[in-house]
Amino acid sequence: MADVDGVEKPVESQRRNGVQSIDRAVALLRCFDGRKPELGISELSRSTGLSTSTVHRLLAAMQENHLVRQTGTKRYGLGPLLLQLANSGAMPRSLREAAMPFMTDLRDEFDETIGWHELLASGQRIVAGQVESHQELRRTYTDIGVPIRLVYGGPGKAILCALPDGEWPRHLAGDIDSITARTTTDAAEIEKELRAARVRGYAQSRGQRTVGISAIAAPVFDHTQRVVGAIGASVPEARMAPEREDLLGARVREVAWQLSTTLGATADGVHASVPDIRLG
Template sequence: MTRHTLRSAPSSPSPQESGSPPATATGPVIGRALRILGAFSAQRPHLSLSELARRSGLPVSTVHRMLGDLLVWGALERDAQGRYRIGLRLWEVASLAPRSQGLRERALPYLEDLSSLVRENVQLAVRDASEVVFIERIAPSCAVPTLTRVGGRLGITTTAAGLVLLAHAPAAVQEEALARTIPRHTPFTLTDSGRLRAVLAQARTCGYAVSDRQLSTDTLSVAAPVTTDDGEVTAAVSAVVRHGSTSVGALADLVRSCGRAISRALDTPDL
């Protein structure tokens, strides 16, 4: 990167000499790179140069200059139409995140077992602030369509996995989540904080949570916690089935069994 000096004030130390990062109208280099990467979404996985500039809020010249480094490192790739997309190298680095790597590997055999029993969507999720992030998903060809994907985020109150994680989150996190305006995805979406508090209390008592048509009108999800050896809820396992296809009780038994099996696997030391 080109080094700039302050010609108008030669007696003052440059940002490099003082140890502080260079300040520009568009922010530090890392911040600009993150804004470019953050422009991508599940709905917009391929973006042109002008789209990247518009969505990141950076000048076209700045984005064009930084794209070279991002492409060389592998954070971005170009498709046949010349548009940009997230690169494989970035995915490789992201897969090293400790909350997804070991957890996913230990959980996967049990998720596959649950999927073979319910023959529907099976998911593993963790909490990030007031959102739920899905780190694994198994979806047979006959499974009901869902709005979730690996690496995707959703509001924590609209899915069973999110409700389980929120039920065992610190009180401050719960209060923040319940104080937010909750978007209504369907007529069945719970948006009242009082009703949601009751759902969270029931999840702690019963050991599972239910999201009945909250995200889409044809799905029902049931989730159970995954705990560490000290009792901390570190993740949630859920099954998403077609609404009316099975009883909540039967599904809850299977999901809770899966959650307990994953919890035991997490406590097993590596050989």
């Protein structure tokens, strides 16, 4: 904002500089991970594009506030305040715990059962949690914790569509058994469904895994910028008209991305490996 003489007001300038400093401090914190627990000023400068003098100034302020610590000559690591916050109970300790408030909000908005589907290291998924609809006719998951192949159902396909193309063949290889009369068993047809799901930002399934149930699910990503699971709505087909399916799909996609950004995902990071997926 400028005054009548075209001179920027000091308060506005200070506010803008303060926000910029926070943005830069966060950019520095994002440089640290399990592979790079300690970094020097030059490395941080290259990673963030900030000058070494700016990095040095920011690190000094961050060290005073225990956001970073000096681990050796001109090298830094994450500070004790971050560990204190992580162990305070204020932060979720599992993906399911992080997802639960988002799932509850979706359930309250549509009064349909919302599930959290978590990707396993084995390449399968499990139903790791649910928030049930209040309606008498509703889906209740009874197979929580049971590994399920990604090719089955909307949540699995939401996760699979968010994996890089090069990882699809191993999931589509081998026989795909028919669980219901509507199960897609042809690998080429499943790939078409995955392409469509990427364009929409969510996957759909009508009775493919459970007779009489429609599922809509969207992928969730974390700070690694990779898919870690999916949030899905499981709805009796009697309540899933096409226009409601579109509305619910859009909201599930939005909420899944809100959870993803809470977990540290960024659009640029996700699109680096899956450039054509719709987010938010």
